[in-house]
Amino acid sequence: DVKVTQSSRYLVKRTGEKVFLECVQDMDHENMFWYRQDPGLGLRLIYFSYDVKMKEKGDIPEGYSVSREKKERFSLILESASTNQTSMYLCASSFRGLLVYEQYFGPGTRLTVT
Template sequence: DVKVTQSSRYLVKRTGEKVFLECVQDMDHENMFWYRQDPGLGLRLIYFSYDVKMKEKGDIPEGYSVSREKKERFSLILESASTNQTSMYLCASSLSSKGWNEQFFGPGTRLTVL
């Protein structure tokens, strides 16, 4: 079974802090994704990566950056956290850009910024 793990289930940070959310997948997937999920807005893509050291902006990249130094790990970085970044963050991975592109999701990190 594919396993996508996220470093924390719950996280509380203060405004202005630098925040790292980590995601690891164990199936040698090429693609990895970061979404945020807010009530009534569904899932919105922040960034994705289709290869090591490669990244592409999604629909809402402002205020975020990402890092992919190794194939299995994809980090989301909030350089200076703000209260409007309080949300559920979901990481996903998929085998490649071809074919089904079925995405496998981690359990999510619920981030609260005070």
């Protein structure tokens, strides 16, 4: 069974804090993704990575950065948290190949910035 785990289910941070969200997958997937989920907006892609140390911006990268030092781990960093970054954050992973493959999601981290 594919497993994508996220470091916290719930997180409360203060405005201006640096926040780290961690994601680990155990299926040797090349691709990893970070999304944020907001009501009425669906899932929006923040960043993705198709290999170690590689990263690509998604649709809403402003205010975020990422790190992928190991294949199984993909971190999302909020350099200076703001209240408009209060959201559900979802990590996903997938194989990379000639065909597009299913993305497997973690359970999400609900981040509240006060």
